[in-house]
Amino acid sequence: xxxxxxxxxxxxCLGMLCHSQAFAPERRGHLRPSFHGHHEKGKEGQVLQRSxxxxxxxxxxxxxxxxxxxxxxxxxxxxxxxxxDGNIKYILSGEGAGTIFVIDDKSGNIHATKTLDREERAQxxxxxxxxxxxxxxxxxxxxxxxxxVQDINDNPPEFLHETxxxxxxxxxxxxxxxxxxxxxxxxxPTYGNSAKLVxxxxxxxxxxxxxxxxxxxxxxxPNMDREAKEEYHVVIQxxxxxxxxxxxxxxxxxxxxxTDVNDNPPKFPQxxxxxxxxxxxxxxxxxxxxxxxxxxxxENGLVTYNIVDGDGMESFEITTDYETQEGVIKLKKPVDFxxxxxxxxxVEAANVHIDPKFISNGPFKDTVTVKIAVEDADEPPMFLAxxxxxxxxxxxxxxxxxxxxxxxxxxxxxxxxxxxIDRHTDLDRFFTINPEDGFIKTTKPLDREETAxxxxxxxxxxxxxxxxxxxVPVAIxxxxxxxxxxxxxxxxxxxxxxSDQTKxxxxxxxxxxxxxxxxxxxxxxxxxxxxPPEIIHNPNFTVRDNRDNTAGVYARRGxxxxxxxxxxxxPIVISDGGIPPMSSTNTLTIKVCGCDVNGALLSCNAEAxxxxxxxxxxxxxxxxACIVILLVIVVLFVTLRRQKKEPLIVFxxxxxxxxxxxxxxxxxxEEDTEAFxxxxxxxxxxxxxxxxxxxxxxxxxYMPRPGLRPxxxxxxxxxxxxxxxxxxxxxxxxxxxxxxxxxxxxxRGSVAGSLSSLESATTDSDLDYDYLQNWGPxxxxxxxxxxxxxxxxxxx
Numbered sequence: 001x002x003x004x005x006x007x008x009x010x011x012x013c014l015g016m017l018c019h020s021q022a023f024a025p026e027r028r029g030h031l032r033p034s035f036h037g038h039h040e041k042g043k044e045g046q047v048l049q050r051s052x053x054x055x056x057x058x059x060x061x062x063x064x065x066x067x068x069x070x071x072x073x074x075x076x077x078x079x080x081x082x083x084x085d086g087n088i089k090y091i092l093s094g095e096g097a098g099t100i101f102v103i104d105d106k107s108g109n110i111h112a113t114k115t116l117d118r119e120e121r122a123q124x125x126x127x128x129x130x131x132x133x134x135x136x137x138x139x140x141x142x143x144x145x146x147x148x149v150q151d152i153n154d155n156p157p158e159f160l161h162e163t164x165x166x167x168x169x170x171x172x173x174x175x176x177x178x179x180x181x182x183x184x185x186x187x188x189p190t191y192g193n194s195a196k197l198v199x200x201x202x203x204x205x206x207x208x209x210x211x212x213x214x215x216x217x218x219x220x221x222p223n224m225d226r227e228a229k230e231e232y233h234v235v236i237q238x239x240x241x242x243x244x245x246x247x248x249x250x251x252x253x254x255x256x257x258x259t260d261v262n263d264n265p266p267k268f269p270q271x272x273x274x275x276x277x278x279x280x281x282x283x284x285x286x287x288x289x290x291x292x293x294x295x296x297x298x299e300n301g302l303v304t305y306n307i308v309d310g311d312g313m314e315s316f317e318i319t320t321d322y323e324t325q326e327g328v329i330k331l332k333k334p335v336d337f338x339x340x341x342x343x344x345x346x347v348e349a350a351n352v353h354i355d356p357k358f359i360s361n362g363p364f365k366d367t368v369t370v371k372i373a374v375e376d377a378d379e380p381p382m383f384l385a386x387x388x389x390x391x392x393x394x395x396x397x398x399x400x401x402x403x404x405x406x407x408x409x410x411x412x413x414x415x416x417x418x419x420x421i422d423r424h425t426d427l428d429r430f431f432t433i434n435p436e437d438g439f440i441k442t443t444k445p446l447d448r449e450e451t452a453x454x455x456x457x458x459x460x461x462x463x464x465x466x467x468x469x470x471x472v473p474v475a476i477x478x479x480x481x482x483x484x485x486x487x488x489x490x491x492x493x494x495x496x497x498x499s500d501q502t503k504x505x506x507x508x509x510x511x512x513x514x515x516x517x518x519x520x521x522x523x524x525x526x527x528x529x530x531x532p533p534e535i536i537h538n539p540n541f542t543v544r545d546n547r548d549n550t551a552g553v554y555a556r557r558g559x560x561x562x563x564x565x566x567x568x569x570x571p572i573v574i575s576d577g578g579i580p581p582m583s584s585t586n587t588l589t590i591k592v593c594g595c596d597v598n599g600a601l602l603s604c605n606a607e608a609x610x611x612x613x614x615x616x617x618x619x620x621x622x623x624x625a626c627i628v629i630l631l632v633i634v635v636l637f638v639t640l641r642r643q644k645k646e647p648l649i650v651f652x653x654x655x656x657x658x659x660x661x662x663x664x665x666x667x668x669x670e671e672d673t674e675a676f677x678x679x680x681x682x683x684x685x686x687x688x689x690x691x692x693x694x695x696x697x698x699x700x701x702y703m704p705r706p707g708l709r710p711x712x713x714x715x716x717x718x719x720x721x722x723x724x725x726x727x728x729x730x731x732x733x734x735x736x737x738x739x740x741x742x743x744x745x746x747x748r749g750s751v752a753g754s755l756s757s758l759e760s761a762t763t764d765s766d767l768d769y770d771y772l773q774n775w776g777p778x779x780x781x782x783x784x785x786x787x788x789x790x791x792x793x794x795x796x
Contacts, residue, residue, distance in 0.1 A: 060074050060075040060110070060145065060146070060147045060148070061147075061148050061149075061150045062074055062112050062116055062147060062148070062149055062150060063149075063150050063152065064115075064116050064117055064118040064149045064150060064152055064154070065115060065116070065117065065152055065154055066112075066115060066116070067115055071102075071111035071112060071113045072111060072112040073109060073110070073111055074101065074110040074111060074112050074147055075109075075110050075147075076107065076108050076109050076110065077090055077103070077108035077110065077128050078108050079108075079130040079139070079140060081130070081139060081140070082108075082130070086106055086133065087132065087133050087134070088130050088131070088132070088133065088139065089105045089106075089130070089131050089132070089133040089136075090103055090104070090105050090106075090107075090108045090128065090129075090130055091103075091105070091128070091129045091130075091131055092110065092126060092127070092128055093126065093127045093129075093142075094124070094125055094126035094127045094144075095124040095125050095126065096124045096126070097126055097127075099113075099114075100112060100113060100114050100116070100124070101113070101124070101126065101147065103128075105133075110147075112147075116149045117149070118149040118150070118187075118188060119155060119186040119187070121149065122148065122149055122188075123146050123147060123148045123149060124146070124147045124149075125144060125145075125146055126144070126145055126146075126147060127142045127143070127144055128142065128143055128144075128145060129141075129142040129143070150191070152187075152194070153187055153192070153193075153194035153240065153241060153247070153248065154187070155185055155186040155187050155194075155248070156185075156240070156248035156249060156250050157183040157184065157185045157197050157238040157239065157240055157248065157249065157250040158183060158184060158185075158186075158250050159181060159182070159183045159236075159238065159250060159251075159252040160181075160182055160183070160184070161252065162252060162253070163252065163253045163254070163255065164179060164181055164252060164253070164254040164255070165254075165255050165257070166178050166179035166217070166254060166255070166256050166257070167256070167257050167258075167259045168219060168256060168257075168258060168259065169258070169259050169260075169261050170224055170225055170226040170258040170259065170260060170261055170263070171222075171223050171224065171225065171261060171263060171358075172219050172224070173219070173222065174218075174219055174220060174221065174222050175218050175219065176218060176219045177216055177217075177218055178208065178216075178217040178218060178219065178256055179216075179217050179254065179256075180214065180215050180216045180217070181199070181210075181215045181217065181236050181238075181252055181254065182215055183197055183199075183215070183238035183250060183252075185197060185240050187240070193240065193241045193242045193244070193247075194240055194241065195240060196240060196241065196242045197238050197239065197240055198212050198213070198238070198239050198242055198243030199211065199212050199213070199214075199215040199236060199237070199238050200212065200236070200237050200239070200243070201217075201234065201235070201236055201237075202235040202236070202237050202251065203233065203234060203235035204232060204233065204234030204235065204254075204256075205220070206220055206221055207219070207220055207221050207224065207232055207234075208220050208232070208234050208256065210236055212243070215236070215238070217234065217236070217254060217256075224258060225258075225263075226258040226259070226260050226261075227264065227295045227296075229258075230257060230258055231255065231256070231257050231258075232255075232256045232257075232258075233253065233254075233255055233256075234253070234254040234255075234256055235251055235252070235253055235254075236251065236252050236253075236254060237249050237250070237251045238250050238251075238252075260296050260297045260298055260300050260301075261296075261300060261355055261357075261358065262296055262300035262301075262351060262353060262354060262355045262358060262364070263296070263355070263358045263361055264294060264295045264296050264361070265294070265351065265361065265362060265363065265364040265365065265366065266292035266293065266294040266303045266349045266350065266351060266364070266365065266366050267292055267293055267294070267366050268290065268291075268292045268293075268349065268366050268367075268368040269291075269293060270368070271368060271369065272368070272369045272370075272371060273288065273290050273368060273369070273370045273371070274371055274373070275287050275288035275329065275370060275371070275372045275373070276372065276373045276374070276375050277331060277335060277372055277373075277374055277375065278374075278375045278376075278377060278379050278410050279334075279335055279336055279337040279374055279375065279376065279377050280377045280379075280410065281331050281334075281335070281410075282331070282334070283330075283331050283332060283333060283334065284330055284331065285330065285331050286328055286329070286330055287316065287329045287330060287331055287372060288329050288370070288372075289321075289324075289326045289327060289328050289329065290305070290326065290327045290329065290347055290349075290368060290370060291324070291325060291326045291327065292305075292325075292327075292349035292366055292368075294325070294351070299352065299353050300351070300353060300355075301325070301351075302322070302325070302351065302352040302353065303320070303325055303349050303350065303351060303352070304320050304349070304350055304351075304352055305318050305319075305320050305327030305347055305348065305349050306318065306347070306348050306350070307345050307346065307347055307348075308346050308347070308348045308367065309345075309346035310343070310344045310345035310346045310370075311343055311344055312343030312344060312345045312372060313345070314332065314333065315331070315332055315333050315335055315343060316329055316330065316331060316332050316343065316345060316372065317329075317330055317332045318330070318345075318347060327347060327349065329345070329347075329370065329372075335374050336374070337374045337375065337376050337377070340374065341373065341374045342371065342372065342373050342374065343371070343372045343374070344369065344370070344371050344372075345369070345370040345371075345372065346367055346368075346369055346370075347367065347368050347369075347370055348365055348366070348367045349365060349366050349367075349368075350364060350365035351364040351365070378468070379409075379410045379468070380409075380460075380461075380462070380468040380469055380470045381407040381408060381409045381410070381417050381460040381461065381462060381468065381469070381470045382407060382408060382409075382410050382470060383405060383406065383407040383460065383470060383472040384406050384407065384408070385405075385472070386472070387472060387473045387474070387475065388403065388405050388458075388472060388473075388474045388475070389474075389475045389476075389477065390402045390403030390440065390474065390475070390476050390477070391403075391476070391477045391478075391479055392442060392446065392476060392477075392478060392479065393478070393479045393481060394445070394446050394447055394448040394449075394478045394479065394480060394481055394483070395445045395446070395447070395481060395483060396442060396445060396446065397442075397445065398442055398443055398444050398445065399441055399442065399443075400441060400442045401439055401440070401441050402431065402440040402441060402442060402476055403439075403440055403474075403476075404437070404438050404439050404440065405419065405433075405438045405440065405458050405460075405472060405474060406438055407419070407438070407460035407470060407472070409462055409468075415462040415463060415464050415465065416462070416463045416464075417438075417460050417461070417462065417463070418435045418436070418460070418461055418462075418463050419433050419434070419435050419436075419437075419438045419458060419459065419460055420433065420435060420458070420459045420461070421433050421440075421456055421457070421458055421459070422456065422457040422458070422459060422471065424457075425455065425456045425457045426454075426456045429443055430442060430443060430444060430446060430454060431443060431454075431456060431476070433458060438458070438460075440458075440474065440476075446478050447478075448478040448479065448480045448481075448519075448520070449484060449518040449519070451478065452477070452478055452480075453475060453476070453477055453478070454475075454476045454478065455473060455474070455475050455476075456473075456474050456476065457471050457472070457473055457474070458471065458472050458474050459471050460472070480519050480520035480522065480523055481519075481523070482519055482523035482576065482578030482579060482580065482581070482582055483519070483582075484517060484518040484519045484523075484582065485517075485574070485576070485582040485583055485584035486515040486516065486517040486524070486527050486574040486575070486576045486582070486583070486584060487515065487516060487517075487574065487584055487586060488513060488514075488515065488516070488574075488586045488588075489513075489514045489515055489516040490514075492511055492513050492588055492589075493511070493588075493589050493590075493591070494510040494511035494553055494588060494589070494590040494591070495510070495511075495590070495591050495593050495601060495604065496510055496555055496560055496590060496591070496592055496593070497560070497592075497593060497594070497595035497599060497601070498560055498561055498562060498592055498593070498594055498595065499558045499559060499560060506555070509544075509552030509553055509554055510541070510552075510553045510554065510555060510590060511552075511553050511588070511590075512546075512550055512551070512552050512553075513529070513550065513551055513552075513553065513572070513588065514527075514549055514550045514551075515527040515529075515549065515574045515576075517576050519576070519578060522578070523576060523577070523578030523579070524576050524577065524578070525549050525576070525577055526547070526549060526577045527549045527574055527575065527576055527577070528545060528574070528575045528577075529543050529545045529550075529551035529572060529573070529574055530543060530545070530572070530573050530575075531543055531570075531571070531572065531573065532571050532573055532585060535571065538556070538570070539556060539557065540555065540556055540557060540568060540570075541553055541554065541555055541556060541568070541570050541590065542554050542556050543572055551572075553570065553572075553588060553590070560592045561592065562592045562593075562594070565592065566591065566592045566604075567589065567590070567591055567592070568589075568590040568591075568592075569587050569588070569589060569590075570587065570588045570589075570590055571585050571586070571587050571588075572585070572586050572587075572588055573585050574586060591604045592604075769782075769783070769786035772786060
């Protein structure tokens with residue numbers, strides 16, 4: 001603003017200088033017109049009298065955009081008959097009179113009362129007249145004069161369009177004209193350099209250049225290839241003041257697209273194509289397709305196909321599918337499997353339109369060998385497509401239709417087709433297929449985040465001949481829905497240095513966080529980071545969303561101290577850009593640490609900091625001594641416990657004698673169903689589905705009820721067994737202390753002998769169990785039971 005005021009003041013001075021020069025004749029006295037004065041001789045001696053003008057002026061100028069405190073003096077009007085006694089009154093009329101321009105009716109001074117803009121109006125035409133002040137009688141005829149608004153450089157150049165679009169052929173020569181951009185400047189082109197424009201290029205080099213005076217954009221590099229890069233963005237600047245410093249400028253964007261020319265020949269992606277045809281195929285039936293790739297587009301990429309050689313020229317023909325740019329090989333005449341089983345063709349692909357300027361890049365054609373095998377008439381079914389791609393939304397309900405596959409039997413019989421899914425490709429059985437019509441449906445909801453694509457194989461077989469089977473790959477894409485909330489991309493942890501209240505806050509974030517979303521990009525970014533509404537005015541920390549899927553965590557205050565609080569947990573809400581959006585609250589851990597003068601971390605251990613500040617060395621030694629004493633007591637207790645541990649089995653001779661039952665008759669074994677009912681040996685509670693478990697050793701001794709014990713000489717085996725089972729089930733001290741599994745039947749043909757330890761104790765055995773004495777206190781009871789034979793004899 002200060003520079004503008006200086007410029008305006010200078011222009012005002014310049015304008016005043018012009019005015020002083022304009023009024024110079026008045027001061028010098030020449031050219032002063034007057035109504036009195038001289039005569040001229042006309043033709044033929046006639047004396048002509050010429051009245052003299054009574055006004056002294058020249059053309060007036062006013063500087064535009066003047067914002068000074070006082071009105072601008074435009075000029076002064078004066079009549080020769082004005083003697084200065086105040087009897088003459090000056091009147092001003094015309095464009096802007098009374099509103100923009102005012103006149104002092106006594107002195108004739110004209111002032112501009114408003115700021116003028118030359119771009120709105122360049123000049124004003126006014127009328128001036130001197131009249132008698134008392135009678136308003138005109139003393140002189142009115143005279144017309146012009147006030148011109150003098151220009152300053154206050155308007156930047158503007159282009160006709162904000163953006164331009166242009167095309168230029170690829171591989172054009174250097175200097176090829178692309179487009180001309182034109183800018184205009186509202187300033188006065190006849191005054192100074194305010195409207196003198198110079199063009200320059202800001203972006204787009206080295207590919208393009210611009211002419212400084214005309215704005216014509218030209219190519220600057222040769223052989224620009226559309227197939228490598230098709231579109232370029234160029235920024236052009238127009239600057240006034242002839243491009244010198246201090247001039248105003250404007251820019252425009254130009255998008256330049258390289259148009260295609262036929263500079264690439266067609267090319268087959270492979271050298272040999274393998275095809276097959278059934279002997280039952282009719283003429284006109286499609287055998288296969290070949291395609292040569294041409295990177296050019298439009299008519300430059302058009303390709304035509306021809307069979308130029310081979311032993312199948314009479315049996316096959318080729319046509320061009322201009323929509324897909326493929327060569328379609330069709331059967332021309334019927335073929336016989338028994339007569340000839342294979343044919344070979346040489347197919348040529350050539351461009352339709354060839355540009356003579358690029359003929360040196362040719363030849364614009366390519367050839368490929370096509371081998372066609374003739375198949376027997378008994379063919380398996382054929383799918384109408386070599387592969388299928390279907391889509392289904394994730395979380396769709398079971399039974400949702402995914403798509404359909406369709407196959408047909410090429411044989412003359414046209415047998416019905418039955419469809420099935422290869423379960424080796426669908427181990428989780430996500431899909432099922434209707435065997436009759438080939439519709440594929442889901443069996444359970446799918447999750448895109450687990451598997452985005454599912455590939456299965458579908459079989460098609462003839463109903464009357466299952467050996468004739470065909471298969472087709474089916475790719476099923478699981479479409480994403482927004483069902484996952486964004487989370488932290490990593491387990492972030494922030495650190496902040498201890499500081500006093502007077503230290504200024506740092507502009508650097510404590511930690512920069514980002515998010516990760518399992519959903520697709522359409523339902524993921526952009527992520528929005530914020531604090532929960534309940535702590536939006538958190539006095540300690542704040543979150544600033546960087547709008548690039550990251551956010552920074554900043555401290556709102558200083559003066560953090562580990563003694564007051566060494567750990568802060570900051571919840572952060574992350575929302576994704578899906579529809580509808582999903583959000584999650586993640587917790588960021590921020591630790592208060594000690595730092596050096598440069599801000600480098602020294603220690604984040606709050607416990608050590610507090611102990612050093614509040615505990616003496618004697619207190620620490622006392623605490624450690626107490627811990628050592630407690631450890632010694634625990635070790636002694638465990639040692640004594642192991643030495644005095646009681647055996648798990650409480651053995652009493654009375655119980656042993658009562659539980660030893662001697663059977664004189666061995667019986668017929670498990671398969672003898674006539675001697676007695678084997679079901680009576682089974683646990684009656686187990687039959688009803690209840691088997692009691694005794695998994696915990698009780699702390700008390702069980703006293704059996706005498707009323708339940710049968711007579712020793714009782715001959716009722718069933719009652720005896722049931723009584724013993726009931727006692728065992730109700731006795732919490734009966735070993736073992738885990739679950740008792742009762743097996744009532746071993747199975748047919750079992751040759752296993754009895755595993756009872758009771759029988760082994762009553763029979764003469766050559767086994768020596770003296771080694772049990774060396775196994776320690778855990779096996780002492782077993783050693784007493786199965787010790788040396790002499791021990792038992794002594795006890796008896």
